[in-house]
Amino acid sequence: MEKWTLKNKRALVTGGTKGIGKSIVEELALLGAEIIFIARNSEDIKSLEILLSEKGYNVKGFSADLGIKEERKKLFDYLPLIWDKFDILINNVGTNIRKKTTEYTEDEFEKIMHTNLFNTFEMCKLSYDFLKNSRDASIVNISSVSGLINTSTGSPYGMTKAAINQLTKNLAVEWAPAIRVNAIAPWYTDTPLVEKLLKDKKYYDRVMMRTPMKRICKPEEIGTVAAFLCMPAASYLTGQCVTVDGGFSVYGF
Numbered sequence: 001m002e003k004w005t006l007k008n009k010r011a012l013v014t015g016g017t018k019g020i021g022k023s024i025v026e027e028l029a030l031l032g033a034e035i036i037f038i039a040r041n042s043e044d045i046k047s048l049e050i051l052l053s054e055k056g057y058n059v060k061g062f063s064a065d066l067g068i069k070e071e072r073k074k075l076f077d078y079l080p081l082i083w084d085k086f087d088i089l090i091n092n093v094g095t096n097i098r099k100k101t102t103e104y105t106e107d108e109f110e111k112i113m114h115t116n117l118f119n120t121f122e123m124c125k126l127s128y129d130f131l132k133n134s135r136d137a138s139i140v141n142i143s144s145v146s147g148l149i150n151t152s153t154g155s156p157y158g159m160t161k162a163a164i165n166q167l168t169k170n171l172a173v174e175w176a177p178a179i180r181v182n183a184i185a186p187w188y189t190d191t192p193l194v195e196k197l198l199k200d201k202k203y204y205d206r207v208m209m210r211t212p213m214k215r216i217c218k219p220e221e222i223g224t225v226a227a228f229l230c231m232p233a234a235s236y237l238t239g240q241c242v243t244v245d246g247g248f249s250v251y252g253f
């Protein structure tokens with residue numbers, strides 16, 4: 001078996017039109033995977049489909065708000081029409097509302113929990129039958145260093161990412177040997193999610209002070225790690241959270 005390829009693999013990528021998700025779609029496609037990516041905005045989906053099909057990649061978008069139960073159902077009503085199984089699930093959708101803990105409303109807390117955590121849990125459950133039919137299945141959950149230590153993002157976001165790390169460990173054991181399950185914990189990555197925040201010079205300088213690599217991560221630097229985790233080359237790797245943070249989490253004094 002070829003180790004450094006994703007040829008003949010089918011991948012489902014959530015949140016695939018921007019930022020980290022888009023880079024993952026591009027990297028998996030480059031390595032030969034057939035992909036369905038999901039996002040809400042249909043125009044963004046169309047543009048990415050055109051861009052990638054011009055490069056000769058086998059990539060299709062599907063519009064759904066994965067924070068809504070009925071929309072997840074719509075996706076899983078559609079999938080069996082085209083695929084009897086798939087090999088890769090990338091749970092990348094995530095959002096945040098940055099506040100002090102005492103300022104969160106119940107609705108805000110619920111939105112972060114549902115979009116980041118419950119949706120990841122449900123996507124794993126709904127994908128199980130498709131993945132277990134693959135001969136080498138892999139789930140990659142996009143977590144964050146905020147699930148490992150305080151990063152001043154607001155507590156609900158950190159809580160969802162810590163729970164995703166634990167979900168990764170539980171499923172890695174429960175679903176072995178059929179499905180490998182890993183997570184990636186990025187530090188600041190150059191995407192629309194954090195664009196505004198990093199434009200604040202004072203904040204950016206604070207981030208740089210704590211980042212040994214002295215730069216913000218590029219989305220493609222997460223895409224390559226996600227691709228590796230899905231390859232036969234990583235066939236004994238499961239239950240791990242790979243921190244891609246330019247040294248941030250090991251910076252002591």
Ligand SMILES: NC(=O)c1ccc[n+]([C@@H]2O[C@H](COP(=O)([O-])OP(=O)(O)OC[C@H]3O[C@@H](n4cnc5c(N)ncnc54)[C@H](OP(=O)(O)O)[C@@H]3O)[C@@H](O)[C@H]2O)c1
Binds near residue numbers: 017020021095194
């Ligand atoms: N950027 C960072 O510094 C950083 C650091 C650590 C971890 N992360 C994590 O990495 C993941 C991706 O972040 P990002 O920075 O790439 O985000 P982003 O730039 O905001 O992109 C998010 C992607 O997900 C889609 N999306 C968002 N909500 C959705 C929903 N409810 N249903 C379906 N699609 C949805 C968006 O498209 P539509 O808007 O069209 O739906 C877009 O394609 C998140 O889990 C985030 O927590 C990011």
